[in-house]
Each structure stands twice: as structure tokens, then as C-alpha cells.
Amino acid sequence: xxxxxxxxxxxxxxxxxxxxxxxxxxxxxxxxxxxxxxxxxxxxxxxxxxxxxxxxxxxxxxxxxxxxxxxxxxxxxxxxxxxxxxxxxxxxxxxxxxxxxxxxxxxxxxxxxxxxxxxxxxxxxxxxxxxxxxxxxxxxxxxxxxxxxxxxxxxxxxxxxxxxxxxxxxxxxxxxxxxxxxxxxxxxxxxxxxxxxxxxxxxxxxxxxxxxxxxxxxxxxxxxxxxxxxxxxxxxxxxxxxxxxxxxxxxxxxxxxxxxxxxxxxxxxxxxxxxxxxxxxxxxxxxxxxxxxxxxxxxxxxxxxxxx
Amino acid sequence: xxxxxxxxxxxxxxxxxxxxxxxxxxxxxxxxxxxxxxxxxxxxxxxxxxxxxxxxxxxxxxxxxxxxxxxxxxxxxxxxxxxxxxxxxxxxxxxxxxxxxxxxxxxxxxxxxxxxxxxxxxxxxxxxxxxxxxxxxxxxxxxxxxxxxxxxxxxxxxxx
Numbered sequence: 001x002x003x004x005x006x007x008x009x010x011x012x013x014x015x016x017x018x019x020x021x022x023x024x025x026x027x028x029x030x031x032x033x034x035x036x037x038x039x040x041x042x043x044x045x046x047x048x049x050x051x052x053x054x055x056x057x058x059x060x061x062x063x064x065x066x067x068x069x070x071x072x073x074x075x076x077x078x079x080x081x082x083x084x085x086x087x088x089x090x091x092x093x094x095x096x097x098x099x100x101x102x103x104x105x106x107x108x109x110x111x112x113x114x115x116x117x118x119x120x121x122x123x124x125x126x127x128x129x130x131x132x133x134x135x136x137x138x139x140x141x142x143x144x145x146x147x148x149x150x151x152x153x154x155x156x157x158x159x160x161x162x163x164x165x166x167x168x169x170x171x172x173x174x175x176x177x178x179x180x181x182x183x184x185x186x187x188x189x190x191x192x193x194x195x196x197x198x199x200x201x202x203x204x205x206x207x208x209x210x211x212x213x214x215x216x217x218x219x220x221x222x223x224x225x226x227x228x229x230x231x232x233x234x235x236x237x238x239x240x241x242x243x244x245x246x247x248x249x250x251x252x253x254x255x256x257x258x259x260x261x262x263x264x265x266x267x268x269x270x271x272x273x274x275x276x277x278x279x280x281x282x283x284x285x286x287x288x289x290x291x292x293x294x295x296x297x298x299x300x301x302x303x304x305x306x307x308x
Numbered sequence: 309x310x311x312x313x314x315x316x317x318x319x320x321x322x323x324x325x326x327x328x329x330x331x332x333x334x335x336x337x338x339x340x341x342x343x344x345x346x347x348x349x350x351x352x353x354x355x356x357x358x359x360x361x362x363x364x365x366x367x368x369x370x371x372x373x374x375x376x377x378x379x380x381x382x383x384x385x386x387x388x389x390x391x392x393x394x395x396x397x398x399x400x401x402x403x404x405x406x407x408x409x410x411x412x413x414x415x416x417x418x419x420x421x422x423x424x425x426x427x428x429x430x431x432x433x434x435x436x437x438x439x440x441x442x443x444x445x446x447x448x449x450x451x452x453x454x455x456x457x458x459x460x461x462x463x464x465x466x467x468x
Contacts, residue, residue, distance in 0.1 A: 019361040020391035027365065027387065030380030035430060040379055047373050054322070055374075058329035130331040139376055168376060175376045 048170040055141075055173065059129055123274045124148065126156070129173065138164075138178035138201065142271065145172045153233055154273045161239035161262030162186070162227060163271050176271070179240065179261055180206050188240050189228035193218055196228050199240060199259065208241050210257040215248040217255055225259055233276050239263075312355045320347050321367060329374060338438050341446035344371060345386065345419055349412055350454055352393045353400055364390035378430055385422040389415050405455050413447040 014022075034040045126142040144150050146169050156163040156176045165184060168175040177184050182203035188210070189196050195218060202209045213219070223243040229236025241259035248255045324343040332340050344367050351359035368383030375382070393415050400408060420443055428435070 016361065016391055016394045020387055023361055023365040023387040024384055027368075027380035027384035030369075030383070031378050031426075031430070034379040044373065044379070047370075051370070051374060054326055055329050058326045059331060062331055128331070130329060131337050137376075141374075141376070 044168075045170050048173065052172050055129060059143075123272050124150070126150075126174075126271055126273055128176075128269050128271065138181035138203070139167070140164075140176050140178065141173055142176055142273075143173060144273070145170045145174045147171050150174050150273060151275070153276060155227075155234045155238065155276065156271045156273050157238055158263045158271050160264065161241070162234065163263045165233065166273065179208060179263075186234060186240060187228045187231045188225045189236075190219060191224040191226050192220075195219070196230070199225065202258065206261065207244070208259045208261055210243075210259060211254060213255050213257060214253060215255045217257075219243055219246060219255075219257060221246060224262075235274060235276070312358060314358055317351050317355075317359050317363070320351070321363075323347075325367075325370060325374075328371070338441050339445050340442060341449045342416065342419070342442055345389065345416065346446055346450055346454070348386065348390065349393055349415060349450075352390055353397055353408075353412075356394055356397050360394060361387050361390040381426050381430070382423065384426065385419050388422050389419040392418060409447060409451050409455060412450050413443065416443045416446050 013019075030040070124144065126144045128140045129143050131140050142156075150166060150169055152166060152169055154166045156165060162179055164176045164178040164181070166174050167177040179186060179199075179201055180203070181201045184201045186199045186208075187196065188199045197210050197213055199208045199210050210219075210225075221243055225240045225243065227234040227236055227238040227240055239262045241261045244258050244260045246255055246257050321344065324347040327343040328340075348359060348364050348367055352364070364386040365383045368381075368386030369379070371377075371382040371386075372379050396411070400411065403411065417440065420440055424435070424439055
């Protein structure tokens, strides 16, 4: 052991200021190229693979504790859970039967109208590994990536509604931006009256904003918002949020509408990734809905004309 | 194994990164101390010939990567903090333990402030004072663990 190295009174090499100047220039260069161009996607993916073992190590105590917990789960609680699940299965089975018949009916109607067949979505389950450190951004990293056929832009849902969208993919992990992030916008539809709008993440407090709607718009507190499906990213009909408050400001022509996401965004571990519908299907669907809207409008106009 | 060696620096940084990667959730995300920066500051104040601005910059890049932030954001903030830490490092030996903690707190605050400004420049439009909570938890951790256990001023004999 060499205890007697030469004492370092002075830091050898370039001065602190030179080092700082060099590295700050380097990071400014990186930031500019990362935000304006897409040069660094490959670099990011490669480095992410290198960091993968670290993530596995960090996650392992929690995986282990969960495994131990499930191993030692006692019989009583298991029986209780089986009973609960059986009850739920029964209820959902009944609902599914109704759904099957509705699906058939819908298909028949679509056939009649020569519309596109509704798409069937493939889905895979993913587990949330960790959340970003930054309270500004609402992103989570999940444990599946391109090697498990995850693609950019897939919608992420849980049992109660839409969670967000896959915004970055790496070989063994990917990044989901939650719908409360201010960078995410989702085309929605009010379930009650079919009104279409766009919901934006509010960035803070786990809420969703719906700007650009006039103050006299027909939205009530408690209305359910679902995806409209006309963007080709999110399949139609996924639950997004319920309207929580509507405020109108006399100085602004727009209402300030906030809604609360239905999915338990902060407190679940498992999410489901679903593929986006194929492009031609979406186009057909858009045409179909627009035609239907027009027909309805005409109808309502003619009825109002008749009334007087 | 000697305490002040490159191997120790990199092992401790790796451990800090693993701590950073633990599945934090809910309110803990905001309270979570900045483990990597604390370890960096410890080594920079104790042995600047082992861990310097370059090391801090590389560690910041790793943080950018795992957080999914813009490349270079954390790296720049870490580099600036490291620069300030290193230029006053020689004077630190005269400080008392409490003064050292104060100095480290200032550095942590500068880091958060730089990061916040970069984020506000780049994309974010929001500001919340909760952002600085991690400074407090970090300094608490520093005071409890570093000052109580391996103070930076009591140098081993192979150090000046």
C-alpha cells in the first residue's frame, strides 16, 4: 500500500475555470442538439442499456419483498381474495355478454353503413419501475421496451382509465408520459353529449385542463370524458377524467374547466399498453363520425325549422 | 483498501446512483435527497484530485439519462456547483462543522436554482417552492451522515 504519494497541494491539470468552461460549453451543445435535432436518440438508447443492470439492482429488494409477501400470504386472505375475484368475474361476465351482443349489433350496423370494421387491439402488461425525480414532469419508466415490441406512441391504461402515452422507448425499458404532464394533450369527447375537445395536462396537482371552450359550453360537473379516437393515437372510448370544476371569468371568452383523471395515476404499479389502431381504420372512423354528425345536425335543424 | 482512491469514488457514486433509482413514489419523490450530488460534493471537498468538475459532469449526464431530461441539463447544473465547490475547497479546512454544512447547503441550493432556471428556459412553465424541499432533505442527510461519520475536515495522512 502506497501511503506516501506526493502531496497534492495544487490540483494538477487545467484550472477549475477552464474545466468549468469546457464542460458547460459541452452541456450547452448537448442541450441544443437534444432539443432541436434528433441526433442523440441512439446515444440515449445505448447508454440506457448500460444502465439497465443498475435499475434491476435498485428494483430487486422491492421485487424480493413482494415475492416473499405473496409466498407467505395466508390461506384466509387468499380465500377472501378468490371470493372477491369470483364475484367480480360473475359481474363482469354478465356485462361481457351484453357487450358481445352490442358488438355484434354494432358490427351489423357498420356493415350496413359500409364503414370500417372496428379494430382489435393487442395489449401487453408493463410494470412501473420508478418515477422521475422532478416534480415538474409527470413521467414514469416501465420495465418493457422495444425488445418486448413496445412502440412509440402507444397508449397506457389501467383498469379505470387512460394513464398516458409511451414517449420514449429503449431496448429494455420505456418512458410513459402521464396525462397530467403539460406536454401531453388528448382529444376527448364528453360522454353525455358527444362534444369534442382537447384536454391538456395541467402539470401540477394531478389535474387535466380543458381550455378553448366557450363560457356557455354544455359541460357539467361530474361529466365523464372519454377519448374521441380521432387522432389515431388513442383508441376511442377510453375513460380519461371526470369534470371537477367549471369557472367562467367575465374577462375571458373561455371557460376554465378542470377535470380529475380516472386512472389511479400516482398509486399503481401495473399498467397496460395498447397499440394504436391502424391508420386507414382511423380515417374511415373519422369520416363516419363526421358524416353522422352532419346528418344529426341536419335533422336537428329541420326539426327546429318545423317547430314554428 | 484506502479510503481516498479512485475506486472508492466510483463505487460510492454507483451506490448513490442506485439509491437514486429506487422506485420512489408519491410524496417521497419530492423529499428524496440528491444522493449523487451529496457524494460528489463529499469527494470534491475532501479529495479534489480524485473527483472534480469532469466527474460531476459525467454523473450529471447519467442523471439526465435516468430522469429522461434534456441531455446536459443536470450535467451543467452539477458542473457549476462543482466549480463553486472546488474554488473554495482550500478554505473549508478552517470551517467548523456547522459552517461546512451551511456551505454545502448553499451549493445544493445553487444546484437546484440552476436546474430550475434551465428548465424554465427550456420547456417548463411552472414553478413551485416544493422544488427546494430536496435541498433541505439533502442537507439533513449530509449533517447526520457525513458530518457525524466521515467529516471532510479530518483528513487522512495521505491527504493535504
